[in-house]
Amino acid sequence: xxxxxxxxxxxxxxxxxxxxxxxxxxxxxxxxxxxxxxxxxxxxxxxxxxxxxxxxxxxxxxxxxxxxxxxxxxxxxxxxxxxxxxxxxxxxxxxxxxxxxxxxxxxxxxxxxxx
Numbered sequence: 001x002x003x004x005x006x007x008x009x010x011x012x013x014x015x016x017x018x019x020x021x022x023x024x025x026x027x028x029x030x031x032x033x034x035x036x037x038x039x040x041x042x043x044x045x046x047x048x049x050x051x052x053x054x055x056x057x058x059x060x061x062x063x064x065x066x067x068x069x070x071x072x073x074x075x076x077x078x079x080x081x082x083x084x085x086x087x088x089x090x091x092x093x094x095x096x097x098x099x100x101x102x103x104x105x106x107x108x109x110x111x112x113x114x115x
Contacts, residue, residue: 006054006081006110008062008088018048024065026057051080054105055113060098062090084109 013021022030030052052058066073074091088105102112 005113006079006084006105008052008054008058009078009080010050010052010075011048013048013050015048018050020068021050021062021065024061024068025052026055026061029053029055029058029061052077053113054081054102054110056098056102058098059101059105059112063096063098063101066090079105079108079110081110 018032022032030050032048032050034048052062066075072091074089076087076089078087079085086108088108088110090101105112
């Protein structure tokens with residue numbers, strides 16, 4: 001995955017949620033990296049981090065995925081891009097498009113790739 005693109009980062013999803021999200025994203029738009037727990041630590045055996053390149057197609061996929069999970073579902077993503085820090089909350093809203101979400105991110109200074 002190219003580092004020069006803005007990325008959304010997300011962790012804390014179950015394996016089923018990860019697979020379902022990846023099914024909604026364009027091919028090559030996301031990468032899952034895992035980190036094993038240190039010896040002697042308790043918790044999930046593996047912590048996964050999903051990195052998603054910020055494009056209209058990926059934002060549309062995220063919106064579709066959230067909408068499929070129920071009404072008024074929301075999730076926060078970290079933003080990984082030089083010069084911008086923080087997080088961004090996506091909320092499933094009826095009628096919100098990938099372009100609408102792109103404008104919300106661009107308003108915060110996050111560049112969005114145009115597929």
